[in-house]
Amino acid sequence: MAKSKDVRVTITLECISCDRNNSDKRFPGVSRYTTRKNQRNTPTRLELKKFCPYCSEHTIHRELKK
Structure with a gap:
């Protein structure tokens, strides 16, 4: 039986342009996605x-701190 070392973790990605200018939007909110990443291959923030x-366009989504 293999041991689970939790190499793959679940992370949350959040839009970086929504939180900056959220007050002038018609539908206030922040876009968030959930995904998994391998910590050994990607030790930095994704x-x-x-x-x-909410922005109606493709924007950069950054990994949140835990």
Whole structure:
């Protein structure tokens, strides 16, 4: 039986442009995505370009601190 060392962890990605100018939006909110990453291959914070429904465009989503 193999031991689980939790190499893959679940992370949350948040839009970095929504939290800056949230007051002038019609639908206030922050776009968040949940995904998994391998900590051995990617020890740094993950940044992906994803679609934000509040900004209505593709923006950079950054990994949140735990």
